[in-house]
Amino acid sequence: MDVLRSLSQHSGPRKSPYEVLRRLAEHVTPETRPEDPVRELEERVAGLLGKPAALFFPSGTMAQQVALRVHAERTGRRAFAGHPQTHLHVWENQGYNALHGLTFHPTGDRNELFGLDDLKAVHEPLAAVVFELPQRDIGGVLPEFADLAAQAGWARSTGAAAHLDGARLWEAQTGYDASFAEISALFDTVYVSLYKGLEGVRGAVLAGDGDTIAQTAAWRRRMGGAIVDAWPLAAIALMGMDVNLPRMHEFRDHARAIAHAVNADGFAHTVPEVPSTPLFHVHLPMSRADAQRASQRLLEETGIKLFLYARSNPDPGRCAFEVSVGIGGLEFTPGEVVELIRGLPSRV
Template sequence: MAPEIRRSLVQHSLLRRDPHAVLRRLLEHVPPGTRPDAPGKELEQRIADLLGKPAALFFPSGTMAQQTALRVHAERTGRRTFAAHPQCHLAVWEEEGYNAVHGLRHKQVGDHHGLITFDDLAEVREPLAALLLELPQRDIGGLLPTWEDLVAQTKWARDGGAAAHMDGARLWEAQTYYERPFAEIADLFDTVYVSLYKGLEGVRGAVLAGDQETIDAASVWRRRLGGATPDAWPPAVTALMGLDEVLPRMAEFRDHARAVAAAINADGYARTRPEVPQTPLFHIHLPASKDAVAAAAKRILEETGVELPQHPKASPDPTRCGIELTIGVASLEFTPQEVADLIRQLR
């Protein structure tokens, strides 16, 4: 029998996704007589307006949304290669679907452990369909380029005839770093994908935004890939709830993340990357092996009901590993010192 989760520092914890609790909240937000297609249409329009784009389209997953965007850009340009970081989501988490399904090629740009630089882009010698930039770069600690770098890199793509595409799975969190309107950030990009279940804490789904012609083409590929699902109102409603209730709290989450990171670094057992988080997401580097940390997290859950990240990432040094922490609604229940004390137990 799985141990009971009573408190959690895991963003996608079963504690937050409890079906009974989600259904109760849905009832509060869906009045009698609501048409099944109404929440989805409202969601698409709200995100298009928020990002300053002419059109937006709901997808059942971010994986499908991003591959679709790149496919459309490839067909528009007649090019099959897109440039992106070696640790972008498409490379790490999607089984090379961009190639297996769409015949696209990923040109890796930049260092595995650092942000893409303009000098990295200058080394690209082949025509591109698109430049994909992930904001923030999750797998290197939630790092973000400066505004000046972001402007220069997206301009570089467009000047070369390529589209600029944003993996904005965590754009909601990244905005707290740039402190500019969402539409001003999105204006640098031809297409923008945003997640509905990460920062917004919905149940699933994604939205792709861009110009009307691109979104119309994307709608064809969404149907071809089986993503034009009817009755998609449950994820749409939970996303609308997130826009109303969670999105306004992103700066609060970022500030708490910084306080948590400061407590961890002051303790001295572990270190965070970055030292001062730029968003509510950051990494914690521990002086213990991956197996030891996983076993300790399991023990803490069994003994206390407190859920910590269960899947640490190995380091080139086998005596060290790292975990990812994202501060959201549930993790605000933990004081910074509580988190630092729990991290010290991961050994």
């Protein structure tokens, strides 16, 4: 079934091979050399984040595991801490342990942001503390900037590195009265994704001081990530930095308008009630299985993909799905989204 319109940034016409290649052809010229897009991307990201150096990786999974490996070798410590629902633990088959022999301390409650007291309760010397902005799996919520600064400062005061999982840092910045560089200054290393908010195909960039990034380059090669022909991934990401990045506040404002309409309707509700970023969750009074069946029928009948998948809830009669507003999401008015959500039970 072809997706004609999608509220999710991870699917839809803008992600089709034809559309990606069409946009790529507009960016690449006969003078473009294979090394140019990667070098330009690394320089732009380093400059935007205020870091001395940056390095391209073919995946965020590799970038973050390498960052933790280097921090572990620097400190002589094998443990790191992070939110119980951090991507490293939930979505990567514990690669940090299988490949690098690291152990993970889940910190705080799985449904809330962790705080400074939660970090202090970890009684083991840490190589790093991982901070995810926003915390995707609990609704895209953000800590207050002062709290974030205190937590990162505490980590560094103990000899641990403060590492930012900034897969959605481009979106998270809209929730702070601070620049990308001011946010990144709190952290020793910062990872950013190239394919989510920037609508790239794949890839990541890791930024930090020159010595740390030089060490990560060695591990990137060992893990097979020093690919020669990375230029298409970098070139598409550069387009996203030109086109998508300046519109992040627009995406956030539209996300807030959708959330307001959903909450005002009353059938469903959002977490958070007022999104800090373009990312939030919609909670439905339906089982996960029913919501997914209804979503599939909506796609078959209309070509509209409302969400990628439904998330389970401790209450089996309820579930949630993620909304991440980008260029495609602007095509949906808040009223239309409310109608689509309210109509889901009729499609079960």
